[in-house]
Amino acid sequence: MAEKRPVKITETILRDAHQSLIATRMPTEFMLPILEKLDKVGYNSLECWGGATFDASLRFLKEDPWDRLRKIKDGCPNTPLQMLFRGQNILGYRPYADDVVDAFVERSVANGIDIIRIFDCLNDLRNLEAAVNSTNKIKQREGRGHAQIALSYTLGDAYTMEYWTDMAKKIEEMGADSICIKDMAGLLVPYKAAELVKSMKEVTKLPIQLHTHYTSGVASMTYLKAVEAGVDVIDCAMSPFALGTSQPETEVMVETFKGTEYDTGFDQNLLAEIADYFRPYRDECLASGLLNPKVMGVDIKTLLYQVPGGMLSNMVSQLKEQNAEDKYYDVLKEIPAVRKDLGEPPLVTPSSQIVGTQAVFNVLMGERYKMATDQTKDVLRGKYGQTVKPMSQEVIDKVIPGEERITCRPADLIENEMEKLESEMKEWKQQDEDVLSYALFPQVAVDFFKYRKAQQDKVDLSKADTANGAYPV
Numbered sequence: 020m021a022e023k024r025p026v027k028i029t030e031t032i033l034r035d036a037h038q039s040l041i042a043t044r045m046p047t048e049f050m051l052p053i054l055e056k057l058d059k060v061g062y063n064s065l066e067c068w069g070g071a072t073f074d075a076s077l078r079f080l081k082e083d084p085w086d087r088l089r090k091i092k093d094g095c096p097n098t099p100l101q102m103l104f105r106g107q108n109i110l111g112y113r114p115y116a117d118d119v120v121d122a123f124v125e126r127s128v129a130n131g132i133d134i135i136r137i138f139d140c141l142n143d144l145r146n147l148e149a150a151v152n153s154t155n156k157i158k159q160r161e162g163r164g165h166a167q168i169a170l171s172y173t174l175g176d177a178y179t180m181e182y183w184t185d186m187a188k189k190i191e192e193m194g195a196d197s198i199c200i201k202d203m204a205g206l207l208v209p210y211k212a213a214e215l216v217k218s219m220k221e222v223t224k225l226p227i228q229l230h231t232h233y234t235s236g237v238a239s240m241t242y243l244k245a246v247e248a249g250v251d252v253i254d255c256a257m258s259p260f261a262l263g264t265s266q267p268e269t270e271v272m273v274e275t276f277k278g279t280e281y282d283t284g285f286d287q288n289l290l291a292e293i294a295d296y297f298r299p300y301r302d303e304c305l306a307s308g309l310l311n312p313k314v315m316g317v318d319i320k321t322l323l324y325q326v327p328g329g330m331l332s333n334m335v336s337q338l339k340e341q342n343a344e345d346k347y348y349d350v351l352k353e354i355p356a357v358r359k360d361l362g363e364p365p366l367v368t369p370s371s372q373i374v375g376t377q378a379v380f381n382v383l384m385g386e387r388y389k390m391a392t393d394q395t396k397d398v399l400r401g402k403y404g405q406t407v408k409p410m411s412q413e414v415i416d417k418v419i420p421g422e423e424r425i426t427c428r429p430a431d432l433i434e435n436e437m438e439k440l441e442s443e444m445k446e447w448k449q450q451d452e453d454v455l456s457y458a459l460f461p462q463v464a465v466d467f468f469k470y471r472k473a474q475q476d477k478v479d480l481s482k483a484d485t486a487n488g489a490y491p492v
Contacts, residue, residue, distance in 0.1 A: 021280040025282055026252070027062075027251060027253075028063055028283060029062060029253070031255065031265070032256050033065060033067035034067050034069065034072055034102075035070065035230075040310055043070075043071045045077075045416070047080075049300060050091065052296070054091060056096030058095040060285055067100055067102070070103040103138070103169075105369075110459055114430055115433070116303075118432060122455060124150055133164070137168055138201055140171065140370035141362075141403055142170055143403075146154075149430065165196045167198070168199070170200055171205065173366065174206055184221070188222050196225070196226075198223065198227060200228070202214065202230060203230075203327045204235075205236075209243065211247075216248040216249055217249065222250050227252075230266075233256070234318060236317035239272065256270040258271070258294050263314045325354075325358075326351065326366060327366055334378075338350065338379065341383060353381050361413045362409060363407055364398075369403075390415050399418055400422060437454065439487065441454045447468035447472075
């Protein structure tokens with residue numbers, strides 16, 4: 020029999036699975052009772068933080084995301100916790116100064132994160148340096164912290180096998196601990212995945228992880244071929260929140276490799292208990308409309324338009340607001356054209372939102388780039404970094420005529436921000452982490468701080484009433 024080489028699994032049920040299917044609305048209190056069982060499975064890691072969880076916690080759930088992280092760490096002492104980190108954009112939508120990146124990495128690890136998956140929407144490695152260096156400094160000092168660089172996988176003339184292997188070599192030279200192939204739109208087909216993994220394995224000794232979405236319907240087969248080709252870790256979701264725009268099911272992939280050299284050794288009975296816990300919540304989300312059956316299906320057009328699920332839902336809501344849903348297919352056709360104009364970036368947050376919104380504007384205005392968003396202008400200025408192909412000079416001349424463009428690492432032009440941010444929000448600060456919440460989402464964070472204060476005042480009032488012999492209301 021072949022030598023055992025168990026494939027490792029990162030579980031996404033607490034982050035990307037519900038981000039992809041129910042707009043990141045799973046509350047912390049619902050997660051807590053199942054943590055003990057999740058901790059027993061033997062996962063490579065539990066992805067539970069970063070991405071849109073931070074914004075959604077503050078904005079919609081009225082929760083402190085830092086508190087969520089601490090509670091999950093307490094409930095999962097044996098499983099490494101993982102987060103998604105947007106390079107110099109951290110978890111926000113603009114580039115931040117290096118001191119903000121440093122502080123965010125430091126507090127993330129201090130509060131329980133073990134693996135930081137760092138990506139850039141343009142695959143501009145310069146935008147990943149600060150986060151990787153910060154993680155490595157902490158690792159040297161405390162023995163904790165793993166910097167994983169994720170390459171946003173996409174298709175296009177520039178994205179050759181040589182491009183991907185060259186990037187893998189550079190990532191190893193940067194001092195990262197592992198590489199992730201991040202296929203956010205489900206574009207990686209099975210045999211191409213095998214070729215990609217083999218080619219990358221030939222040029223780097225770093226472990227390789229594969230992340231994909233089921234949007235186009237090929238993801239499980241892609242994982243099978245990637246594992247056979249030598250990929251070390253795959254991202255999966257427990258079945259109630261798998262498939263559609265989420266990941267392949269954990270239980271199905273475990274069963275697929277059972278009895279082979281790639282056998283995970285996971286207990287299907289334990290996985291069944293975890294699935295049983297999440298299933299009623301999934302049914303509630305379906306009944307309430309939070310889980311739209313549309314995102315559960317397969318859309319092979321993903322391979323034509325390269326549009327991730329989250330980007331599609333944004334686009335549909337923008338068209339609805341303008342009573343222009345009949346323009347849906349016009350916008351879908353415009354997206355690849357805008358992407359080409361902007362240097363053919365991968366479509367992932369925030370580049371996906373920028374390209375999608377601009378495509379909507381172009382169609383609704385009846386003239387391309389008659390109106391450009393501020394974010395489109397910033398991409399053209401080079402504020403987000405270097406694109407893999409040159410941007411359209413015609414579009415640059417129309418949208419930002421005569422402006423000087425940025426060619427250095429964009430963060431080199433940003434002064435340190437932490438001191439200024441702290442002074443702006445000091446009246447609300449209850450913990451060091453509050454400054455970082457404010458840095459990323461100033462208005463949303465202040466709204467949350469006001470809500471938190473009101474809740475604390477209520478508790479204080481009820482305690483005072485009880486002390487005076489009254490019953491709390």
